Amino acid sequence: ASEYTQAKNTTTEDSNDFIVALTPAALIAHQGERIKLTYDGVITSLKMDTADDDAHTTLNTVDLDFSNNPNVADDKARLTDDVNLYDVKLDIEKTDMQTRKLLGARFDVTVGGTKIKFIKSANGDQYTAVKAGSAQDANSVDSISVGYDDNGTVKPVTINGLAADNSGATVYTFTETQAPEGYILGANPVTFTVTLTPKDANSDGTVDGVDAAVNAGTFGNFVVNGTSNTNAPVSGHEFNVGQVTVKNTKNISDLPQTGGTISKAIGAALATGAFATLLIVGVKLRRKQMSDENGSTSSMA
Structure with missing residues (x-):
């Protein structure tokens, strides 16, 4: 220095x-x-291509002007270098319990409790993550509508820009905030995590693969992990780690039993017990009243 x-x-x-x-x-x-x-630089956004709103750029271009003359502006040469920045894309869809594809579900996506925002493509089939506070933030959306209508055919949506150039594992939490019409969201909505871990097989500082792990916890029957680890970028340094399918139900009995359900059952049992006690007291009082009417001097405890 x-x-x-x-x-x-x-x-x-x-x-x-x-x-x-x-x-x-x-x-x-x-x-x-x-x-x-x-x-070292920090990615502030993955810019949507203006000519094709289904595309986004992961290319960092550097122009280096150099000279032995302190007045570089008048006497200089230039070198240009392009660096591909890796990021991950993931497909996600909504179905019923019989795998019929659905529209209308919405998910919030967070990292460490911080909500991730996205730029949505014109036809709704692509979402690209944006950096909070960036120029794109003003035009972003803070939730994902899962599934889009392609001329009468429901298809998955693609989430772009995940784990953009991170040096370690990034854990994304997906939480359902709206179920398709007629389906149950539930007091404990479907939540699952996707962990994306970059791999550097050659130990040369270049990301050449991404490990993806999906954990649905208690909602294992509702989240189908179609995700696979990938060692080859689909374009530039963009890695496609497969698809996640999230199921919805109309039958509340399909949902995992939670502490809230158990508490309600216990509360109902307690209420029944209290009612039975009142009935017994009522019988005792009635018997005492009848004894008094017959002139008995006996008393009941």
Whole structure:
């Protein structure tokens, strides 16, 4: 760090531009040497392609202007490098218990309790995750409508931009907030997690695969894991980890038994017991009243 300085470049329109300047001593010490500049960045959004709203970009382009002249603007050469940033896409659909595809279900998606927002494609078949506070945030939606109508055929929706360039496992929690019309949401809605873990088989810092794990917990009978681990990107560094099918029911008995159901059963038993006690007391009182009418002096405990 003693051999260079780094500062934001305020002379350009791009707010991401910055300047790295070698000190005079460093220039003398490293004459004729090749210099490699490496930086770490944070993805702020996966931009939807304006020409094709079903596509999104995962390409980070870097333009490097360099010169031995302090006045780089007048005397410079340029190098350009493109870096593919990995991200994951996942298909999700809603069906009834007989696997008939349904429309109308909605899910919230969170990471560590923070809700993820999405840009929705024009026909509703694609959702692309956006960074909170980014320019795209203003046009985003905060839930996913599972299933879209393709000329009378119900098809799954695709979620893009998951785990974008994360260095470790990312756990997404999907919680059903609206069931299709006529189906039961339940007081304890279907919730499941999807864990996406990047793999670097060559240990060279390049993501070459993604492990996907789906955990439905008590709703195992309602979530079908069609997910598979993948070691090859479908385009650029976008990995497709398969499909998740979430079932809905119209029969409340299909739902997993919860503590709330048990509590109601116990409460009903207690109420029945109390009513029986009142009946016994009523009989005792009636008998005492009849004894008094007959002139008996006996009393009942």
